[in-house]
Amino acid sequence: MLGPAERHGGFELTIDSVSKLYGARRVLRDVAARAVAGQVLVIAGPNGSGKSTLVKVIARLIRPTDGRVLWKLDGRALPATDAKRVVGMVSPDLTLYDELSAIENLRFFAQVRGLSSGPELAYSLLDRFGLAGRGRDPVGAYSSGMKQRLKYAFALMHDPPLLLLDEPTANLDERGITLVHDAIAQARPSKCIVIATNEPEEVRLGDVIIRLGA
Amino acid sequence: MSSSGWAREALAVLAKDVRSEYRTRYAFSSVLLFAVTALAVVSFSVSPYSLDADVQAAFLWIVLFFSAMMGLSRSFVREEEARTAMALRLTTAPEAVYMGKLMFNIALQVAVAAVVVPLFLVLMDIAPAHPGLLVGVTLLGTLALASSSTIIAAIVSRANAKGAIFAVLAFPVTLPGLSSAIRATIAALRGAAGSGSGPAAGAAGDLRALAAYSVLMITSSLLLFDFVWDD
Numbered sequence: 272m273l274g275p276a277e278r279h280g281g282f283e284l285t286i287d288s289v290s291k292l293y294g295a296r297r298v299l300r301d302v303a304a305r306a307v308a309g310q311v312l313v314i315a316g317p318n319g320s321g322k323s324t325l326v327k328v329i330a331r332l333i334r335p336t337d338g339r340v341l342w343k344l345d346g347r348a349l350p351a352t353d354a355k356r357v358v359g360m361v362s363p364d365l366t367l368y369d370e371l372s373a374i375e376n377l378r379f380f381a382q383v384r385g386l387s388s389g390p391e392l393a394y395s396l397l398d399r400f401g402l403a404g405r406g407r408d409p410v411g412a413y414s415s416g417m418k419q420r421l422k423y424a425f426a427l428m429h430d431p432p433l434l435l436l437d438e439p440t441a442n443l444d445e446r447g448i449t450l451v452h453d454a455i456a457q458a459r460p461s462k463c464i465v466i467a468t469n470e471p472e473e474v475r476l477g478d479v480i481i482r483l484g485a
Numbered sequence: 486m487s488s489s490g491w492a493r494e495a496l497a498v499l500a501k502d503v504r505s506e507y508r509t510r511y512a513f514s515s516v517l518l519f520a521v522t523a524l525a526v527v528s529f530s531v532s533p534y535s536l537d538a539d540v541q542a543a544f545l546w547i548v549l550f551f552s553a554m555m556g557l558s559r560s561f562v563r564e565e566e567a568r569t570a571m572a573l574r575l576t577t578a579p580e581a582v583y584m585g586k587l588m589f590n591i592a593l594q595v596a597v598a599a600v601v602v603p604l605f606l607v608l609m610d611i612a613p614a615h616p617g618l619l620v621g622v623t624l625l626g627t628l629a630l631a632s633s634s635t636i637i638a639a640i641v642s643r644a645n646a647k648g649a650i651f652a653v654l655a656f657p658v659t660l661p662g663l664s665s666a667i668r669a670t671i672a673a674l675r676g677a678a679g680s681g682s683g684p685a686a687g688a689a690g691d692l693r694a695l696a697a698y699s700v701l702m703i704t705s706s707l708l709l710f711d712f713v714w715d716d
Contacts, residue, residue: 330575332571332574332575332715351715352578354574354575354576355575355576355577355578358575360571360575362571364568364571365568365571365572365575366567366568366569366571366572367569367572368501368505368567368569369567370504370505370508370509371501371504371505371508375501375504379497379500379501380572380576382493382494382497383494383497383498383576383577383581384576385490385493385494409508425572
C-alpha cells in the first residue's frame with residue numbers, strides 16, 4: 272500500500288502519443304493527454320472508437336503499439352507492476368467470480384492486494400454501494416446492476432490514486448447512478464479519475480476531454 | 486515483491502480456486518468421469534488377457550496424461566472465458582498467479598491419481614511388486630504433468646482453439662517426463678529393472694529425471710510467465 276503521505280496528492284497520469292493497432296486495424300492514433308489528482312479525464316467517442324482500449328492502455332493492461340503511458344507519484348515514475356496499488360477499475364470487460372459471494376470476492380482481492388482490513392472493509396463497501404444484506408449471496412445470483420455496484424467496491428477498496436471508469440453507469444438504476452455520481456464527487460478532490468462514456472452528464476464532468484473517432 | 490508477499494498471494498489464489506472448484510466441480514467431475522470410464526472400458530476389454538507390465542504402465546499413464554489434459558487447462562481457460570482474468574491481472578503478481586494455479590493443478594491431479602491408481606490396480610487385477618515405489622512414481626509423475634501443463638494452459642488460454650491446441654502443445658513438452666514415469670512404473674509393477682540393489686534401484690534414474698524435469702519446468706515457467714500472462 273502507498274503510505275498516507277504519498278497518497279493521491281502528487282499523482283500524475285501522462286498519455287504520451289499513444290497509438291494501438293490490432294493487426295492492420297488502427298484503434299488509437301497518436302492520443303495524448305495529461306491529468307493529475309483532482310482532475311477528471313473524460314474519454315468520449317462513438318461505439319468502436321477505442322474508448323475501452325484506451326482505458327486498458329491507461330491501466331497498463333495492454334501495451335500500446337506506439338507511445339507510452341506514465342504514472343508518476345510525486346515526480347517518481349511508477350512501474351506497471353504497481354497496478355494493484357495504483358489502479359481502481361470498473362469496466363464491462365472486468366468480471367468478478369460468480370461462484371463466490373460478494374464478501375468472498377472482496378476478501379480475496381483484499382488478500383492479494385495485501386490489505387489488512389479485509390472483512391470489515393468488505394462489509395463497509397457493500398453497505399456504501401447498497402448491497403448490505405446481500406454480501407453472502409453468490410455473485411452469479413446478482414442482477415447486472417448489482418454486479419456493477421460490486422465492481423465499485425472492488426475498485427475503491429484499496430483507495431487507489433487512479434480511478435478508471437469505463438461506462439460507469441452501465442446497467443444501473445436511478446439509485447445506482449446517484450451512488451456512482453456521489454462516489455465520483457467524493458473521489459474527485461484526491462484522485463485522478465478517467466471516465467470513458469457517451470453520457471452527456473458525465474462528459475461535462477471532464478477537466479480534460481479526449482474525443483476519439485472525431 | 487518479497488517472497489512472503491508472493492507466498493501469501495499464491496496461497497490466496499489457491500484457496501480461491503479450491504473454493505470455486507468445490508462449488509462448481511468444474512474440472513474434477515469431468516476429469517474423474519473420463520479417467521474412470523477409460524479405465525473401466527479397457528479393463529473390461531482386456532480382462533481375458535494377462536498384460537505385460539510395460540503395457541499396464543503405459544496404459545496407466547495414458548489415462549493420467551489425458552486426465553491432466555482435460556482438467557488442468559481449465560484453471561487458466563476459465564479465468565479468460567469468465568472474464569475474471571482482468572481483475573486477477575490488476576491485483577495479483579504474475580508469479581503468484583502461476584504458483585497458485587500450479588498448486589491447484591498439483592492438488593487436482595493428485596486427487597485424480599488417488600482415485601485412478603487404486604482403481605487401476607483393482608480393475609486390472611495387479612499386485613505391484615513395489616507399492617511404495619509406485620506411490621513415489623505417481624506423485625513425481627503427477628508433479629511433472631502439473632508443472633508442464635500449467636504453463637501450457639496459460640499459453641493456450643490466450644488462443645482461440647484452446648482445447649485442440651492444449652493437447653498438441655502439451656504432448657511434446659510432457660513426453661520426457663511421461664517416458665520416465667512409465668519406465669519407473671514398470672519397475673514398480675514388475676520389480677527392480679536394471680542394476681543395483683533394492684526395489685527402487687532400477688527406477689532411481691527415472692525418479693531423478695522426473696524431479697529434475699519438474700524443477701526445470703517450474704523454474705522456466707516462473708521466468709516466462711510474465712510474458713505469457715501480460716499482453
